[in-house]
Amino acid sequence: MDLALLLDGTRALVGCESPSSDLAAVAVSADVVAALGTRLLGVAPERIVLSGVTHLRWRLGPGPSRVLVLGHHDTVWPLGSLATRPCTVEGGVLRGPGCFDMKAGLVMAFHALAALDDRDGVTLLVTGDEEVGSPTSRALVEDEARAAGAALVLEASAEGGALKTERKGVSLYDVRIGGRASHAGLEPESGVNATVELAHQVLAVAGLADEARGTTVTPTVAGSGTTTNTVPADGTFSVDVRVRTVAEQERVDAALRALPPYLPGATVTIGGGPNRPPLEAAASAALLDRARALAADLGLPALTTAGVGGASDGNFTAGVGTPTLDGLGAVGGGAHADDEHVLVEHLPGRTELLRALVADLLAHPLAPLATPLATSGKAR
Structure with a gap:
């Protein structure tokens, strides 16, 4: 050549x-x-x-x-x-x-x-x-x-x-958190804090990683709330998943979709999924x-x-x-x-x-x- x-x-x-x-x-x-x-x-x-x-x-x-x-x-x-x-x-x-x-x-x-x-x-x-x-x-x-x-x-x-x-295969997710707004100073107990729920879900999602199998589950971009004196009513974060096998891709997908809310009254909705095998x-x-x-x-x-x-x-x-x-x-x-x-x-x-x-x-x-x-x- x-x-x-x-x-x-x-x-x-x-x-x-x-x-x-x-x-x-x-x-x-x-x-x-x-x-x-x-x-x-x-x-x-x-x-x-x-x-x-x-x-x-x-x-x-x-x-x-x-x-x-x-x-x-x-x-x-x-x-x-x-x-x-x-x-x-x-x-x-x-x-x-x-x-x-x-x-x-x-x-x-x-x-x-x-x-x-x-x-x-x-x-x-x-x-x-x-x-x-x-x-x-x-x-x-x-x-x-x-x-x-x-x-x-x-x-x-x-x-x-x-x-x-x-x-590695790639899966991409958007996790949406639903809560209930209330005044952060007058009655925070009346709200369902989406930021707190988001924090718990981020830790739960990160815990799905398996280093021995080469599986990484990485929460990335996150956000919640609207004003500093309001209990947040919603939040979101993104998740990047990398896996070596289809079995691991399926395991992580099933586990993410089965995540229960941590706070009473909160909701967790999973969007996205496997992107590349x-x-x-x-x-x-x-x-x-x-x-x-x-x-x-x-x-x-x-x-x-x-x-x-x-x-x-x-x-x-x-x-x-x-x-x-x-x-x-x-x-x-x-x-x-x-x-x-x-x-x-x-x-x-x-x-x-x-x-x-x-x-x-x-x-x-x-x-x-x-x-x-x-x-x-x-x-x-």
């Missing part, structure tokens, strides 16, 4: 800012991504606009989809970020907003697929809202995954180039074995693996029963941070590994996972 061409493509994509919340910017970014992909693959993508968000899909060859290659072109960086964080390549390090997460991965995908002798059966899907939870693209991702025998996710690698063979190690095992064998054949360093707390669209592909390998993108670090960067020496080898893995899967398809894991929670 030609490193100079990989760098040129990455510069071009990083140079077009694409914050998820700016739909016009995402549309312009889609134009730039489409132009690069069309030039390298020799075919234009289908442009899919859902609720104003622009996604791109390449179906390569006349046959049915067998391998899904998945990425996104939106980033967390606001417009104007390039003014203070320009795209540079110095000392073997490429820097720039969105370079690691995950525009270099898209360029790798284009070059890997362009180098295939036969691309029939490959679908490349590039979404435009992954960084905000894939609210418009979740169904698209899941449908494409169901049609394919394997999903390869070009999200950036974990530390040291590790593939992401486990990702976990990507469990079993979903990656067969693909990991193939990738390790191919890396050895190519003379690349031995592949390492990592389980991470952050979610990706790989959670969705595994959730519908499609074998999934994530973290196949760039090696580097600093995702979403000022030091976001890509180690350029690894780009050619990782791109060649992706090419070899896609070719191997086209020649020797995998069996589907035994049990789909997808939850019904709405993506947020």
Whole structure:
């Protein structure tokens, strides 16, 4: 793989800012991504606009989809970020907003697929809202995954180039507390204090975490009351849940919905629920074995693996029963941070590994996972 061409493509994509919340910017970014992909693959993508968000899909060859290659072109960086964080390549390090997460991965995908002798059966899907939870693209991702025998996710690698063979599932909740207002000085005993109830519920919710199982249950944004001299009549707090297994996701969900009020007369209402199923190690095992064998054949360093707390669209592909390998993108670090960067020496080898893995899967398809894991929670 030609490193100079990989760098040129990455510069071009990083140079077009694409914050998820700016739909016009995402549309312009889609134009730039489409132009690069069309030039390298020799075919234009289908442009899919859902609720104003622009996604791109390449179906390569006349046959049915067998391998899904998945990425996104939106980033967390606001417009104007390039003014203070320009795209540079110095000392073997490429820097720039969105370079690691995950525009270099898209360029790798284009070059890997362009180098295939036969691309029939490959679908490349590039979404435009992954960084905000894939609210418009979740169904698209899941449908494409169901049609394919394997999903390869070009999200950036974990530390040291590790593939992401486990990702925690995510559940998001809003807890609403109902109380009864009264004058805080004249008759506080006549009220039902939503702040006090909220405090008890926060402690109860936090107690659902299980460190041994890797389950975190974190109360986050909270608020209650209206004035300083009124017993609060209502309150709310949000909860972020991260789990390694579907069983834990279901346990926490059931426990949250069963929480009783602490104060007489108070009410507790739970909104939200599972957002992304976990990507469990079993979903990656067969693909990991193939990738390790191919890396050895190519003379690349031995592949390492990592389980991470952050979610990706790989959670969705595994959730519908499609074998999934994530973290196949760039090696580097600093995702979403000022030091976001890509180690350029690894780009050619990782791109060649992706090419070899896609070719191997086209020649020797995998069996589907035994049990789909997808939850019904709405993506947020």
